[in-house]
Amino acid sequence: QDLEGDMDVLKGALRTVQKTDDKAEMVRALSDMRTAASDAKTRTPDKLEGQPADSAQVKDYHAELDKLIGQIDDSLKLANAGDLAGAKEQAKQFAATRDEGHKKFR
Numbered sequence: 001q002d003l004e005g006d007m008d009v010l011k012g013a014l015r016t017v018q019k020t021d022d023k024a025e026m027v028r029a030l031s032d033m034r035t036a037a038s039d040a041k042t043r044t045p046d047k048l049e050g051q052p053a054d055s056a057q058v059k060d061y062h063a064e065l066d067k068l069i070g071q072i073d074d075s076l077k078l079a080n081a082g083d084l085a086g087a088k089e090q091a092k093q094f095a096a097t098r099d100e101g102h103k104k105f106r
């Protein structure tokens with residue numbers, strides 16, 4: 001799984017999160033997003049190729065993905081509690097993190 005593949009999973013699973021009314025399906029989609037975001041942390045975007053692992057930019061890349069993972073966990077908590085509307089509301093915040101990440105690293 002490369003970074004593009006991780007991003008494609010994020011995109012597809014987010015669409016499921018936004019439209020499903022099935023608790024198990026939503027929990028699965030959010031879990032898939034969590035796995036993809038964690039995997040993305042092990043990849044290097046082209047823009048950061050050659051940057052040392054401890055550089056400010058690489059750290060910021062990881063921090064942006066950790067922010068997304070934290071938001072996914074908040075949504076997962078709600079979904080697991082059966083609050084699908086709340087989980088969807090929380091998932092609206094993913095887009096801002098996505099846009100931030102893309103502006104800086106895509």
Ligand code: HEM
Binds near residue numbers: 008011097101
């Ligand atoms: C829910 C959140 C996100 C979604 C839905 C999303 C979706 C996508 C999609 C659809 C692509 C194009 C992939 C392709 O070419 O097939 C992409 C590329 C990319 N995204 Fe995201 N993204 C998200 C969050 C992030 C975050 C948080 C970061 C950075 C911290 C990030 C960094 C990148 C980079 C670097 C690329 C270019 C990858 C490449 O083609 O090599 N994305 N993203």
